[in-house]
Amino acid sequence: MRVGFIGLGLMGYNMACRLSEVGFKLIVYNRTRSKVTKFVDECGGEAVNSPMEVGETSDVVHIMVADNEAVGSVLLKPKGLLSSGKKFRIVVQSTITPQFSLVMKSSVEASGRSYAEAPVLGSVSESREGKLLTYVAGDKEDAELPSIKALSKKIYYVGEVPKASAIKLAINNVFLTSLAGLTESVALALGWGVSKENILSYLRDTWLKTLVERYEGRGFNGEFPTRFPMRLAAKDLSYVSSALSKVRLPAALASSAADLFSQAANSGFSNNDYSNILLFFKELVASRKV
Ligand SMILES: NC(=O)c1ccc[n+]([C@@H]2O[C@H](COP(=O)([O-])OP(=O)(O)OC[C@H]3O[C@@H](n4cnc5c(N)ncnc54)[C@H](OP(=O)(O)O)[C@@H]3O)[C@@H](O)[C@H]2O)c1
Numbered sequence: 644m645r646v647g648f649i650g651l652g653l654m655g656y657n658m659a660c661r662l663s664e665v666g667f668k669l670i671v672y673n674r675t676r677s678k679v680t681k682f683v684d685e686c687g688g689e690a691v692n693s694p695m696e697v698g699e700t701s702d703v704v705h706i707m708v709a710d711n712e713a714v715g716s717v718l719l720k721p722k723g724l725l726s727s728g729k730k731f732r733i734v735v736q737s738t739i740t741p742q743f744s745l746v747m748k749s750s751v752e753a754s755g756r757s758y759a760e761a762p763v764l765g766s767v768s769e770s771r772e773g774k775l776l777t778y779v780a781g782d783k784e785d786a787e788l789p790s791i792k793a794l795s796k797k798i799y800y801v802g803e804v805p806k807a808s809a810i811k812l813a814i815n816n817v818f819l820t821s822l823a824g825l826t827e828s829v830a831l832a833l834g835w836g837v838s839k840e841n842i843l844s845y846l847r848d849t850w851l852k853t854l855v856e857r858y859e860g861r862g863f864n865g866e867f868p869t870r871f872p873m874r875l876a877a878k879d880l881s882y883v884s885s886a887l888s889k890v891r892l893p894a895a896l897a898s899s900a901a902d903l904f905s906q907a908a909n910s911g912f913s914n915n916d917y918s919n920i921l922l923f924f925k926e927l928v929a930s931r932k933v
């Protein structure tokens with residue numbers, strides 16, 4: 644089976660490299676050419692110059708680009724995947740909104756091809772080791788695709804599109820709003836003169852231990868290697884908010900948390916790990932003019 648892979652960012656690079664390492668014949672494309680060159684040197688595969696060319700020789704094409712706009716662009720723009728004359732399966736692994744996924748499904752199916760969602764939980768190292776949790780929506784056989792199996796520790800077939808996108812956003816919303824809550828609480832304590840060490844230790848002695856232990860090291864470390872960039876955390880929360888609004892549900896929590904992460908992203912933390920929201924607030928507290 645020839646596998647096309649579009650998007651060699653933090654996740655896509657490692658996922659595609661995993662596929663190459665376990666023996667798939669890969670055709671790769673990335674908007675910024677330098678990443679493709681590095682990829683072919685390090686992991687192998689065949690580089691092409693457009694999404695359309697990926698489609699020319701692939702049986703299945705994985706898309707792992709940043710967001711709705713990027714997915715729309717690789718599918719629909721001139722020299723996009725759908726300009727190819729060939730038939731292949733399309734698997735969108737990016738985190739996108741359910742409503743946008745439905746629009747993409749219609750365009751893909753109108754072109755005579757099949758569309759599946761397979762968003763993932765896990766990050767860079769899980770991608771490289773094939774240990775992602777993968778939520779598949781589409782045809783049941785999509786959950787059996789060898790390339791999805793090679794990337795996943797566990798695969799959940801969740802039914803029709805766009806349920807996988809909804810599930811992925813629902814899970815990220817809990818992670819990210821929990822971190823936003825922790826951040827605001829630490830800021831409150833710091834703002835009233837409680838030391839960082841003390842507030843973290845008080846929290847660690849409650850059932851919040853796991854949350855504190857997950858973030859206390861990396862969150863205040865500006866040098867922590869980025870696994871999930873701040874800008875994408877802000878994007879996911881804004882997608883949660885719009886997905887809730889689309890089904891006429893309140894989205895106050897997600898939209899407030901989206902504001903917090905956007906504020907950090909727009910203040911020089913865009914490519915920092917999302918956990919650095921804690922560092923951003925710590926610096927905000929320190930910079931107050933009292
Ligand atoms: N990082 C994580 O831990 C993680 C975990 C689970 C899911 N995700 C999701 O996985 C997806 C990819 O995340 P990532 O961390 O790999 O992001 P990333 O490092 O920012 O990479 C983004 C990729 O999208 C491409 N791209 C962006 N805009 C584009 C456009 N308009 N047209 C074509 N290509 C475009 C980029 O190309 P260039 O190289 O040219 O910029 C790059 O290949 C996102 O949806 C993210 O939410 C991430």
